[in-house]
Amino acid sequence: MMQMKPAARRGLVRTSLIMAVYVAGIFAAKYLIEDRAVAGPLAYGLALIPGLAMAAMFWTSGKMIVETEDEFMRMLAVRQHLIAAGFAMAVASVWGTLEMFDLVPHVGAFYIVMLWAAGIFVGMIVNRITHGVWGQCP
């Protein structure tokens, strides 16, 4: 069985916990705000839970880079994240200008996270092509 590096293992534990909070937060917010008509500050608080969980994903992603001891693998991870950020921003910018002129439908800002996640995989492919190694999957 393949052994995980300590930084990757810690990253996996953090990601699992964050995803659990995210999923629980989404279900709680949907049920309480949409079905039970919870409103006011409590609704804001509930809706913030999944959003903050996603923000924590970015934190854990950065933390994993910092904790990666192998400098080559760390360099690959940094490249991967730069590519992911560039990919997400580029697509969001182009879509945003098209949307401004009503040429494409509105897409929620939340979906930039999805683009970023897709960009992480684009970064892995670029690393594989340029350096022969996929790198790490956060």
Next chain:
Amino acid sequence: MKNRLRVLRAEREWSQQDLAQRLEVSRQSVNAIETGKYDPSLPLAFRIADLFGLAIEDIFLRG
């Protein structure tokens, strides 16, 4: 940057994995350095030099 890592490793009959373990880095790192796809940091270059008992400039070549 060119280097003599592969030759030095072969002289000692070490695999990339052997060298990686001695340097406490991944095998992929050793491969990337040997093939010139990655230039190591100065601290790692010193570790490599110390391991082979050579100066950095005897392993990593200009140009």
